[in-house]
Amino acid sequence: xxxxxxxxxxxxxxxxxxxxxxxxxxxxxxxxxxxxxxxxxxxxxxxxxxxxxxxxxxxxxxxxxxxxxxxxxxxxxxxxxxxxxx
Numbered sequence: 001x002x003x004x005x006x007x008x009x010x011x012x013x014x015x016x017x018x019x020x021x022x023x024x025x026x027x028x029x030x031x032x033x034x035x036x037x038x039x040x041x042x043x044x045x046x047x048x049x050x051x052x053x054x055x056x057x058x059x060x061x062x063x064x065x066x067x068x069x070x071x072x073x074x075x076x077x078x079x080x081x082x083x084x085x086x
Contacts, residue, residue: 041067044070
């Protein structure tokens with residue numbers, strides 16, 4: 001996914017997860033599609049930047065259900081530790 005797609009995906013996920021509980025299943029299915037099919041977590045720096053820009057940090061918890069390693073890398077980027085990245 002490119003930066004604009006990631007920005008849009010984070011926005012959609014934030015809307016779904018932060019809305020009423022009726023959307024939780026749709027939110028999880030949408031996140032699964034973005035992560036598994038569209039490879040959203042391949043660029044952890046861009047995802048981290050968009051999570052920060054949109055103040056959507058709570059999306060990290062459900063991201064861990066799909067890709068623990070990438071979610072932990074995003075957390076490290078958000079903390080400022082990018083030494084593990086190439």
